[in-house]
Amino acid sequence: MLLIRPTRPHPAPRFLRRPKAALLASAVTVCLVAAGAPAEPLGVGDRIFPDLGNPGYDVAAYDLAFRYPGSNDKPLEAVTTIDARLTSSLRRINLDFAHNTVESVEVDGRKAAFTSAGEDLVVTPDHALPLGSVTRITVRHTSDPRPADDQDGGWVRTTDGLAMANQADAAHLVFPCNDHPSDKAMFTFHVTAPNGYTAVANGLPTGTVKAGGTTTWSYRSQHPMATELAQVSIGHSAVVHRAGPHGLPLRDVVPAADKKELEPWLAKTPDQISWMESKIGPYPFETYGVLMAQASTGFELETQTLSLFEKDIFTEPAYPKWYIESVMVHELSHQWFGDSVSPRTWSDVWLNEGHATWYEALYAEEKGDHPLQDRMKAAYGASDRWRTAGGPPAKPKPPAPGQKIGIFRPNIYDGAALVLFALREEIGKDAFERLEKVWVQENRDTSVGTADFVRLASAIGGRDLTGFFQDWLYGEKTPPMPGHPDWKQVPPPAPAGSAKKS
Structure with missing residues (x-):
């Protein structure tokens, strides 16, 4: 997931967080709620973010349409269309959505009543939705890039436009959704911006349409994606294309004025993908690239098929080349660990960050002469302190209010990579390397948890x-x-x- 650089701390933008009512006890209660009862925020009961996500339905696809006004300090006009299958009979549908204005909601083409409850948009269609049915929800709304108090994530304002950083609990500040990694879905994007801007999103392009002074750019994913991995970039950008391993289409998005300066870094991606494939098997998606944004965030982020980086990390002379390359590999590793194989709950985030840190460190050892064992020994020496401060790797402490990215502490980075090092020492290098390959192959495009990893490791380890x-x-x-x-x-x-x- 998110790779936070402690060497350059920077305060994250804040967004409005509204108080929420207590989480309802079960999905059964959700299904039986009467139409006349007060609307309440719901959640899937995640230990870290209990109000995140919503029971009763499974999203199959999102279609997101944004109209950028040419300024990143004004709300975008937006339409979100959600296709979902009902896993319970529902009289109401809760969507995660906050920090914006809703103009209208339709359910299956008919107007529906709506209200807000905490950080939920609560929709009441004119008829009950039966178990097993498929429904389409269309919401016309704003998508506000301006930061507000006591919230982090969502749109990131760059010097020339916008990008997204929705991890861990912020996609619903951008669009209505079931904002939990356990509910992955297909995505289609349509981004309209004034001519002169370039818009890029996850997946592959499906076309552009010019109309007067604007251009609409469309993209579609070919694999399911968690909401926190969605990415849309709007700016005065150059899109650089090249072929990766096996003809994989690569596209990088960089400030147009800096294209030549940044090219040496962009050219490293094909070899990095080949290196990762040699360790764990084929790249899992339809494309890859890096998005170098002119923004100060203090972190990098593995948005699916298009990882987000601060441009300055590539131009700051204080960072050695081996370190920058290892950070690039960290985010690349997440395309397997965290994106293709997503966490079932946020307590499973160690599976993402531990693996990305592992391959980051392994790459630094093989390419930069920085021994993995030295890093793991140093991590071991600090591990008890990390556990005290942030909790054990698979039971991280919840973040402080208004600091949702606070779950990304050393205990789930080097602390979790240390668990993988211990596992390799316990079962042997050959079994460990086989486990890594089988894990990403068997669980591709799914959401899985710690117990699944333990079962597979036991089977491959032979005990x-x-x-x-x-x-x-x-x-x-x-x-x-x-x-x-x-x-x-x-x-x-x-x-x-x-x-x-003494």
Whole structure:
């Protein structure tokens, strides 16, 4: 997921967060709610974000249409169309949506009543929706890029337009949705902007249409995607095309004025994809590329098929080349771990970040002469402190209010990569490498959880590893490292000027 760079902290933009009512006990309660009862926000009960997502339906596809006014400090006009299958009988439909204005809602072509409840848009069609039926919900609304208090994520304002950073709980600040990674869907985008702008989104282009002073750009995904991975870039951009391994179409999006300066970095992607394929198998999507945005975010983000980077990371001389390349590989690794194979819950985020950190570190070892074992030994020394501060890798502490990206702490980056290192030491390199390949192949385009990884590791490792993972993923203290009995926890350095105690 999100790769936060501690070397350059930057405050994230804030968005309005409205107070929410308590989560309803079950989907059954949702289904039986009476039409006259007050509208309430719902959720799927995620331990980290309990009000995120909505029970009762499964989204098959989103069609998102945005009209950019030529200024990134004004709301965009938008239409979101959702095709969903009912998994329960519903009298109301809750969608995650906040920080915007709704003009109208239709359900199956007929006007529907709507209201807000917390960060939910609650829709009441003129008829009950039966179990198993397929419904289409169309919402006409604004999509406001302006930041508000006590919220982070959504649109990122760049110097020449916009990009998206919807992780972990912010896609619903941009468009109505079932904003949880357990409900992946197909996406189609239509972005209208004044001539002179370029719009790019996830997936492959399906055409452009010019009409007067505007151009509409359309894109469609060929694989299901979690809402938090959606990406739309609007700016004075150049789109650079090249062929990747096996003819994979690559497209990078960069500020047009900086295309020549950034080309040496863009040219590294084909070899990086080949390197990743040598480790875990074929690239899982229809295209890939990097989006270099003129924005100050403090993080990079693995939006599906088009990873978001700050442009300055590639032009800042303080960053060594090996480090920048390893960060590129981190986000590339997420296309397998986190995008193609998505977390079932946000407590499973260690599967994303631990693996991306693992391949980032492995790449730095093979290409930059920075030994993986040295990094893992340092992580081991700090692991207990990370667990105390952020929780064990598979049971991260919830973020502070208004700081949703606060779940991205060292315990799920190097702390989770340390779990993978321990696993490799426990079952052997050959079994570990086979596990990695089977994991991404068997679970492609799905959402899975920690228990699934434990079962597969046990099957490939040839023994029940439940106890091993229980200690490493959920223990308050870090277990002994297999094969390295000399590795110890390292106390934090004493504050400057403090007296040392004997």
